[in-house]
Amino acid sequence: MARIIVITSGKGGVGKTTTSASLAMGLAQRGNRTAVVDFDVGLRNLDLIMGCERRVVYDFVNVINDEANLNQALIRDRRCDDLYVLPASQTRDKEALTKEGVGKVLEELAQTFEYIVCDSPAGIEHGATMAMYYADDAVVVTNPEVSSVRDSDRMLGILASKSRRAETNAEPIHEYLLLTRYSPERVARGEMLGVEDVQEILSLDLLGVIPESKSVLNASNSGVPVLLDPESEAGQAYSDMVARYLGEQLPHRFLEARKRGFFSRLFRE
Numbered sequence: 001m002a003r004i005i006v007i008t009s010g011k012g013g014v015g016k017t018t019t020s021a022s023l024a025m026g027l028a029q030r031g032n033r034t035a036v037v038d039f040d041v042g043l044r045n046l047d048l049i050m051g052c053e054r055r056v057v058y059d060f061v062n063v064i065n066d067e068a069n070l071n072q073a074l075i076r077d078r079r080c081d082d083l084y085v086l087p088a089s090q091t092r093d094k095e096a097l098t099k100e101g102v103g104k105v106l107e108e109l110a111q112t113f114e115y116i117v118c119d120s121p122a123g124i125e126h127g128a129t130m131a132m133y134y135a136d137d138a139v140v141v142t143n144p145e146v147s148s149v150r151d152s153d154r155m156l157g158i159l160a161s162k163s164r165r166a167e168t169n170a171e172p173i174h175e176y177l178l179l180t181r182y183s184p185e186r187v188a189r190g191e192m193l194g195v196e197d198v199q200e201i202l203s204l205d206l207l208g209v210i211p212e213s214k215s216v217l218n219a220s221n222s223g224v225p226v227l228l229d230p231e232s233e234a235g236q237a238y239s240d241m242v243a244r245y246l247g248e249q250l251p252h253r254f255l256e257a258r259k260r261g262f263f264s265r266l267f268r269e
Contacts, residue, residue: 002110005117006135008159010151012122014141015180018216019238020119021049022227023139026242027115028083035074035109036117038088039131041097046119047087050077051223061089064101070108079228084113094121097130106134123151124158133164137174137245139207143181144193149201156202177204178241183212184257195255208241210234211254 007020017040024036037060038046047053052075058068063086070086077083086105089096109116120131132138138159142152159173160166179198187194195209210216215232219225227242229235233254240250 002113002116003136004106004110004134005115005137005139006120006132007117007139007141008120008128008132008155009122009141009148010124010153010155011143011148014122014143014148015210015216016122016141017045017049017119018220018226019139019141019178019180019210020046020117021225022235022238023242023245024083024115024117025077025080025225025227026239027117027246028077028080030242030246031082032114033082033112034115034117035084035086035113036119037086037105037109038119039097039127040119040121041088041092041094041127042090043121044088044090047075047085048223049220049225050075050085052077052085052087053223056087059087059089060105061092061096063105064096064098070105094125094127097127099130099133102130103134124155129158129162132159132173133162135159135163135173136165137176139176139178140202140204141178141180142198142202144179144187144195144198146193149193149198153202156204175204176207176245177202178207178210180210181212182209182254184255188257195252206252207244208237209252209255210237210241 007016024034028034055075058073062068063070063073075085118131121127140152142148186192211233213234216226216234226235227238
């Protein structure tokens with residue numbers, strides 16, 4: 001049976017789509033047949049980050065409305081045979097995602113995929129609640145700032161009360177914390193929350209800490225999941241995240257400020 005993973009947050013711009021793309025790619029690279037589904041109807045950014053925007057013919061809503069079958073809408077990744085993308089619609093309203101329709105598509109995906117990664121819109125709007133309803137696991141993505149952490153705390157309450165698992169008194173969704181855009185230097189200066197501060201507030205299993213990195217933007221603009229950039233710290237951190245999700249015990253990296261050499265301090269590079 002497929003494991004359904006929702007990537008969620010209370011605030012926009014924290015890196016959910018980047019995380020969805022990298023998690024799905026990492027799972028597929030390890031031999032797991034994986035589908036990543038864009039729930040952000042009306043905006044649709046996942047296909048851009050995955051580099052398949054020109055190959056979109058049918059979308060998630062077309063499948064829900066029986067205007068296309070699932071095989072017509074799924075896009076196979078050209079870099080990894082075990083990874084498929086189901087894009088969102090840019091022209092429909094978010095209300096096109098119905099509980100029954102979403103459930104039907106996820107059930108069909110579950111017949112042939114081991115993992116289904118759901119890229120959720122931010123907050124508690126309709127697309128976000130649809131993305132989390134059927135989840136088995138949730139990765140709560142937050143930046144190390146008070147407003148982002150507070151909004152994530154609110155999402156935890158919704159995950160605990162408005163999912164199918166909650167309604168059926170099943171085992172709760174397994175919730176993980178992913179901290180993005182982390183800068184140890186700024187933490188040291190008191191400009192953002194430290195890892196321990198965020199964990200104390202949210203009390204979640206720490207899946208990963210992704211350092212602030214220009215490589216994330218560069219990868220997104222190139223249509224390549226940053227996990228595929230092994231030279232970047234962000235790519236390495238996302239690879240570690242996937243390994244931890246699959247049960248490996250790895251230490252967290254990139255938590256300490258770099259020690260700068262004499263010439264770096266002299267010229268402030």
